[in-house]
Amino acid sequence: MNSLVEWLTDLQLEQGHLIRPIIVGTLISLVCSVVGCFIVLRRMSFLADAIAHAMLAGVIGGYLIMKIVFGREAHLVGMLAGAILAGILTVALIGFITRVSRIKQDTAIGIMYTGIFGLGALAVSIKSIGGYVHIDITHYIIGNVLAVTNEELWLLAVVSSLVLCSVILFFRPLQITSFDPVMAASIGIPVLAVDYLLTACTSLVVVSGVRVAGVILVVALIITPAASAYLLTDRLNRMVLLSAFIGILGYWLGFGLTIAIGSSPGPTIVVTMTLIFLLILLLAPRYGILADWIRRSSLVPQEVMEDVLGAIVRSTGNVMAIPQVLQAVTAPNRRVQRAIRLLARRNLLECEADQVRLTETGQAEATRLVRAHRLWETYLAQTGEASERIHEKAHQLEHISDQQTVDYLDDKLGHPITDPHGTIIPVDSVQTSGQQDVKASMLRRGNRARIEQILPAANRLGLSVGSEITVLPRSVDGQTWNLKTDRGTAIALNHTEADALIVRPIPTDEDEGDAIPASDVS
Amino acid sequence: MIREQPTTESAISINHLTVSYGPVPALLDVTVDIPKGKLVGIIGPNGSGKSTLIKAMLGFVKPDLGEVRIFGREAAAAKGMVAYVPQRGAVDWDFPITVREVATMGRYGHRRWWQDMSRRDLQIADQALAKVRMTEFASRQIGQLSGGQQQRVFLARALAQDAEILLLDEPFSGVDAATENAILEVLRETRQQGRTLCVVHHDLSTAAEYFDYLILLKQRMFGFGTPEQILEPQLLCDVYEGNMKVFAELSGTRSAGDRSP
Numbered sequence: 161m162n163s164l165v166e167w168l169t170d171l172q173l174e175q176g177h178l179i180r181p182i183i184v185g186t187l188i189s190l191v192c193s194v195v196g197c198f199i200v201l202r203r204m205s206f207l208a209d210a211i212a213h214a215m216l217a218g219v220i221g222g223y224l225i226m227k228i229v230f231g232r233e234a235h236l237v238g239m240l241a242g243a244i245l246a247g248i249l250t251v252a253l254i255g256f257i258t259r260v261s262r263i264k265q266d267t268a269i270g271i272m273y274t275g276i277f278g279l280g281a282l283a284v285s286i287k288s289i290g291g292y293v294h295i296d297i298t299h300y301i302i303g304n305v306l307a308v309t310n311e312e313l314w315l316l317a318v319v320s321s322l323v324l325c326s327v328i329l330f331f332r333p334l335q336i337t338s339f340d341p342v343m344a345a346s347i348g349i350p351v352l353a354v355d356y357l358l359t360a361c362t363s364l365v366v367v368s369g370v371r372v373a374g375v376i377l378v379v380a381l382i383i384t385p386a387a388s389a390y391l392l393t394d395r396l397n398r399m400v401l402l403s404a405f406i407g408i409l410g411y412w413l414g415f416g417l418t419i420a421i422g423s424s425p426g427p428t429i430v431v432t433m434t435l436i437f438l439l440i441l442l443l444a445p446r447y448g449i450l451a452d453w454i455r456r457s458s459l460v461p462q463e464v465m466e467d468v469l470g471a472i473v474r475s476t477g478n479v480m481a482i483p484q485v486l487q488a489v490t491a492p493n494r495r496v497q498r499a500i501r502l503l504a505r506r507n508l509l510e511c512e513a514d515q516v517r518l519t520e521t522g523q524a525e526a527t528r529l530v531r532a533h534r535l536w537e538t539y540l541a542q543t544g545e546a547s548e549r550i551h552e553k554a555h556q557l558e559h560i561s562d563q564q565t566v567d568y569l570d571d572k573l574g575h576p577i578t579d580p581h582g583t584i585i586p587v588d589s590v591q592t593s594g595q596q597d598v599k600a601s602m603l604r605r606g607n608r609a610r611i612e613q614i615l616p617a618a619n620r621l622g623l624s625v626g627s628e629i630t631v632l633p634r635s636v637d638g639q640t641w642n643l644k645t646d647r648g649t650a651i652a653l654n655h656t657e658a659d660a661l662i663v664r665p666i667p668t669d670e671d672e673g674d675a676i677p678a679s680d681v682s
Numbered sequence: 683m684i685r686e687q688p689t690t691e692s693a694i695s696i697n698h699l700t701v702s703y704g705p706v707p708a709l710l711d712v713t714v715d716i717p718k719g720k721l722v723g724i725i726g727p728n729g730s731g732k733s734t735l736i737k738a739m740l741g742f743v744k745p746d747l748g749e750v751r752i753f754g755r756e757a758a759a760a761k762g763m764v765a766y767v768p769q770r771g772a773v774d775w776d777f778p779i780t781v782r783e784v785a786t787m788g789r790y791g792h793r794r795w796w797q798d799m800s801r802r803d804l805q806i807a808d809q810a811l812a813k814v815r816m817t818e819f820a821s822r823q824i825g826q827l828s829g830g831q832q833q834r835v836f837l838a839r840a841l842a843q844d845a846e847i848l849l850l851d852e853p854f855s856g857v858d859a860a861t862e863n864a865i866l867e868v869l870r871e872t873r874q875q876g877r878t879l880c881v882v883h884h885d886l887s888t889a890a891e892y893f894d895y896l897i898l899l900k901q902r903m904f905g906f907g908t909p910e911q912i913l914e915p916q917l918l919c920d921v922y923e924g925n926m927k928v929f930a931e932l933s934g935t936r937s938a939g940d941r942s943p
Binding site: 201284322330332333335336338339340342343344345347348349392393395396398571 | 693734737740741742760762764768772773777778779783787790791795796823839843881929
């Protein structure tokens with residue numbers, strides 16, 4: 161205990177000039193990074209930068225008024241008030257310009273802050289005025305936290321507590337007006353007043369932060385910790401706490417570095433914070449680059465999984481040795497193996513020793529893909545695609561296999577039974593399972609179904625709702641459907657009529673859809 | 683113009699409302715009385731002022747002329763009586779906020795700014811989430827939801843507000859059929875409790891089935907009445923300027939009866 165007091169006393173004696181900047185800097189980093197959260201979320205970063213630049217003119221204006229009118233030299237409160245006024249004036253002018261003209265906000269900000277900053281710089285450069293101003297302008301331009309006075313420390317303490325209290329007290333209004341101003345207004349929150357409150361807080365933290373980093377760099381103290389925190393969490397209250405923590409940490413590390421290498425504090429601190437940001441950008445658990453990369457590389461593309469299913473069902477039916485699967489699917493082996501594991505987890509296939517077997521659902525899914533593939537092949541043949549490229553193209557296109565697309569192709573092609581190579585196109589096993597009504601045109605030879613609805617186009621056929629039909633082989637062109645009614649009469653339908661007949665398939669024991677010989681349409 | 687004289691108490695009454703953003707009015711001389719306890723659709727072509735009408739009912743835009751009254755009170759003074767579900771495009775989905783926090787936001791209007799949310803408030807928010815079947819996603823960040831789920835979260839927020847009037851800006855856009863039915867179910871339930879709902883809607887083919895009354899809008903009021911009165915080819919032709927696609931959709935869907943539950 162005794163040694164601690166001794167150590168502190170020694171520290172006070174030897175390093176006294178460092179304690180003040182540490183306290184001041186900690187306070188400033190804290191408030192800057194807290195207010196920064198709302199600035200980042202409202203996309204006001206550029207506006208904060210503008211306020212920072214404009215305050216130079218405000219400081220000089222405040223200095224001159226206090227000196228000329230009241231004869232006070234370098235009056236702190238006067239300069240502070242001038243800076244805040246300049247900040248608010250800048251925001252008001254930017255709002256005015258965007259309202260009355262077609263100039264967009266980013267341009268208006270650019271014009272106004274350079275203009276007001278220039279006005280300040282112009283004022284001090286005139287000899288007669290510059291002679292009046294006995295402040296070191298470079299302190300304001302790049303900041304110097306080492307030169308902070310006791311008077312400033314107290315002023316900053318008051319400013320910081322004011323800002324922190326406002327943010328804590330008005331946390332909910334600040335949150336809701338940032339997130340949904342229309343709703344905020346509808347429940348009676350004075351949105352405009354909250355906006356002004358935030359602008360005032362921004363001006364205050366900018367004015368404070370200038371002591372550390374100067375007008376050019378101060379915006380980094382505000383937005384860099386907040387942006388870092390934004391990458392780490394999904395909750396605003398945690399974001400504010402994290403941002404404060406990162407801001408203070410960045411300041412301490414940067415300040416330590418300043419002492420160690422004897423550099424200028426402002427730039428060193430800002431560079432440190434930027435490095436922290438980059439580190440977080442790289443490593444953040446959810447929104448970081450690395451996490452994103454890992455997520456993407458462990459993601460098995462849907463295509464690979466579909467190719468695995470397709471390869472198995474195309475081989476011998478539903479069993480295939482794993483080495484063969486690896487060979488059949490054009491993708492890195494590790495990725496294919498991961499696809500197999502994922503498919504097994506989804507119960508689409510079962511792994512037994514070194515071979516895989518399709519489950520019932522897996523088989524249905526694979527059949528669906530084969531159906532899509534062969535319909536695409538038929539479509540490509542019809543659109544005049546060169547026959548040697550058909551298979552490869554259809555292989556890419558089969559991944560577009562959503563119900564609507566496949567139904568469209570099937571209908572457009574006249575519900576073909578075979579693809580251009582003469583192989584059977586499987587039926588849509590879900591639609592023809594008897595669970596739902598389908599168009600009669602989707603049925604194949606041997607299917608039985610009950611008529612559920614007859615649309616006008618099929619009126620002339622003389623069929624009646626409720627009667628059963630059996631599907632006969634289609635006629636030579638494949639575009640004439642032949643049906644047998646339950647009374648034994650055979651009826652021929654064209655595509656439109658077959659579409660207009662809505663039926664409920666009656667499931668049969670054996671799946672005849674796949675068993676139709678290709679000669680059916682020859 | 684078709685006007686139905688409401689027999690019941692009117693929830694929202696709009697008189698000669700004119701709103702402009704520059705030389706062209708977004709709304710011109712809109713007058714309508716929306717009866718209490720009804721599900722009302724607001725239809726009209728793109729840019730016809732539907733969203734502006736919603737914002738005027740919220741008291742968020744200042745009318746150049748005329749007024750909106752909510753149960754006899756001026757819209758700007760009727761804070762908290764009107765809940766609002768924004769258009770999906772109007773929300774920042776990267777905002778650091780969870781599903782439960784959005785629902786809890788519905789209770790903000792019931793507490794003064796210095797008061798904490800009570801346990802009862804959190805309960806109401808959770809009940810609202812349960813009602814739209816989003817409980818299991820309560821701690822998700824809102825950007826990590828599907829379009830339909832996102833829509834349901836904001837619906838939950840509106841329900842948690844416990845407001846007399848709910849305004850919804852295109853709640854059915856970009857959601858799948860199942861979600862559309864789920865949302866409609868909740869809307870009908872809310873109407874059953876005597877609440878009034880106004881829904882901006884763009885799908886004419888479902889308008890007749892979904893709503894008790896329709897407002898047909900294109901800057902001006904082109905009609906207010908039952909769907910049978912409003913979905914008149916001649917009237918629609920005037921408003922949509924003979925955009926035949928609209929009518930093809932309308933008649934096509936009606937005859938096939940795809941949408942009927």
